[in-house]
Amino acid sequence: MENEYYGARVARLSQRMADANIDAFFTLAAPSMRYLTGFTGEEGFLLALQDEMHLIVDGRFTTQAQEECPWVDVIEYKGQFTSALAGLLISRRIHWLGFEKERISYVQAEQMRAALPSIAMIATEQVVEGMRAVKDxxxxxxxxxxxxxxxxxxxxxxxxxxxxxxxxxxxxxxxxxxxxxxxxxxxxxxxxxxxxxxxxxxxxxxxxxxxxxxxxxxxxxxxxxxxxxxxxxxxxxxxxxxxxxxxxxxxxxxxxxxxxxxxxxxxxxxxxxxxxxxxxxxxxxxxxxxxxxxxxxxxxxxxxxxxxxxxxxxxxxxxxxxxxxxxxxxxxxxxxxxxxxxxxxxxxxxxxxxxxxxxx
Ligand SMILES: [Mn+2]
The missing domain is CATH 3.90.230.10 (Creatinase/methionine aminopeptidase superfamily)
Incomplete structure (x- = not known):
């Protein structure tokens, strides 16, 4: 039931990703993560691929994320989130990664660029916010x-x-x-x-x-x-x-x-x-x-x-x-x-x- 509720949103996200010519979408905005998965933690990193959702969290949130969104692949990271992200993107042969330019800090953008030298980072805006404006x-x-x-x-x-x-x-x-x-x-x-x-x-x-x-x-x-x-x-x-x-x-x-x-x-x-x-x-x-x-x-x-x-x-x-x-x-x-x-x-x-x- 919950799976279907969030699944419909993920399907709409996939369409918007296709429209934006990206094959992966990354967000660290807590409201958008909650909207797409039901995860209520205040910190985490969500990577959406065309048919997979990965939530990268630190040890404080592992159990919570597994309980709140069992249909999402929860990955616990230690050190920098970028190594978990890089591993996923490389193994799935992703090239065009969309990120939210209004939500990410300069430091985070620098960390991502350093960890993902072969990935094209595409600045997006309103990808999830645009979906969130009309409430169900x-x-x-x-x-x-x-x-x-x-x-x-x-x-x-x-x-x-x-x-x-x-x-x-x-x-x-x-x-x-x-x-x-x-x-x-x-x-x-x-x-x-x-x-x-x-x-x-x-x-x-x-x-x-x-x-x-x-x-x-x-x-x-x-x-x-x-x-x-x-x-x-x-x-x-x-x-x-x-x-x-x-x-x-x-x-x-x-x-x-x-x-x-x-x-x-x-x-x-x-x-x-x-x-x-x-x-x-x-x-x-x-x-x-x-x-x-x-x-x-x-x-x-x-x-x-x-x-x-x-x-x-x-x-x-x-x-x-x-x-x-x-x-x-x-x-x-x-x-x-x-x-x-x-x-x-x-x-x-x-x-x-x-x-x-x-x-x-
Ligand atoms: Mn007001």
Whole structure:
């Protein structure tokens, strides 16, 4: 059963290898290894040939790899992984070896070149990532679970959030609730940005104490069976000055507009453009300093992107975020983010948390 599940992916990989004119494909990216074999270890080297899969691991992972993917040939290496790799490639008379240029370090590339003088190393990109962008039914179910766990954890945290708590304490409380609700961990360092720190879009929680009149940005994600969730809410303990309340209302409207544009067949850049233009009507687009969204899956940031920098036609089964923000340096920040599954007729949200600014 598992064998067939992963076998279908390996068959698609073989087709992509043929398209790229390579007879072997090498990856050391843990999410891609997991996607192709089910191996959950954080370190290893996967070599795919047209009809064989080899996982080269060190002694920490041998038993785990054999148990998790019994249909894969597991090779334990000592010293450098390149000797095991070279042995395989030479015995199979491989000449064209594809590797992922965005995933491999300069040192690893040098080691491979030194160990494989007779092999042509072909730089590839998006070979596995391109497959991973569209999720299958089983992956979508795991992502729904991740979203539910995140919602449960946030609800448990938010009713205990109080002025006088340090950002770190709020983050710790949220992360504790994630684990308690079934998460294996966080998908990134939890962001709690209060007051002026909220204007740092990726300012992770610090020892700053949250003040009663602060606007607080909370961006958090869980990891559940390898799949990530991603959600941001912005909250305050009481009514804010008029300009802040107005900016939040504009941001919420822009986020809802973005969500309403998400649908299979739509250009990802056009969704970003619609949100940017909407904020621009209120002279707020200059404070929206990052892309609108990104894909989520086995990694927290993956294909496709919703930004001005790239353009992709959205497909059913893509899982993407919609997360406009407004950041006034030295004053405050705000962001609202939901992760959704793209469908033929629109989208299915993976998060269902309140978006009201003022906590009651
Ligand atoms: Mn995000």
């Amino acid at each position: 039914a089983r992956e979508l179910e795991l992502m729904r679970s991740a979203g539910r766990i995140a919602d449960t954890a946030y609800d448990a945290m938010i009713c205990r959030l109080r002025p006088g708590m340090a950002e770190n304490e709020a983050a710790a409380l949220l992360e504790y609730e994630m684990r308690k609700a079934g998460a294996q961990g966080t998908s990134f360092s939890t962001i709690v940005g209060s007051g002026a720190r909220g204007a740092l879009p990726h300012g992770i929680a610090s020892d700053k104490v949250i003040e009663a009149n602060d606007v607080v940005v909370i961006d958090f994600g869980v990891c559940y069976k390898g799949y990530m969730s991603d959600c941001t809410r912005t909250v305050a303990f009481g009514d804010q000055p008029r300009d802040v309340m107005d900016a939040y209302a504009r941001l919420l409207e822009a986020q809802q507009l973005g969500l309403s544009r998400i649908q299979a067949g739509v250009s990802s850049r056009s969704v970003d453009t619609a949100v940017r233009d909407n904020l621009g009507e209120h002279d707020l687009s200059k404070y929206f300093t990052h892309g609108l969204g990104h894909g989520v899956g086995l990694e927290i940031h993956e294909a496709p992107r919703l930004s001005q920098g790239t353009d992709t036609v959205l497909e059913a089964g893509h899982v993407v975020t919609c997360e406009p923000g407004i950041y006034l340096p030295g004053r405050y920040g705000m962001r609202i983010e939901d992760t959704v599954i793209v469908t033929g007729g629109g989208y299915e949200p993976l998060t269902a948390l309140s978006k009201s600014l003022v906590l009651v």
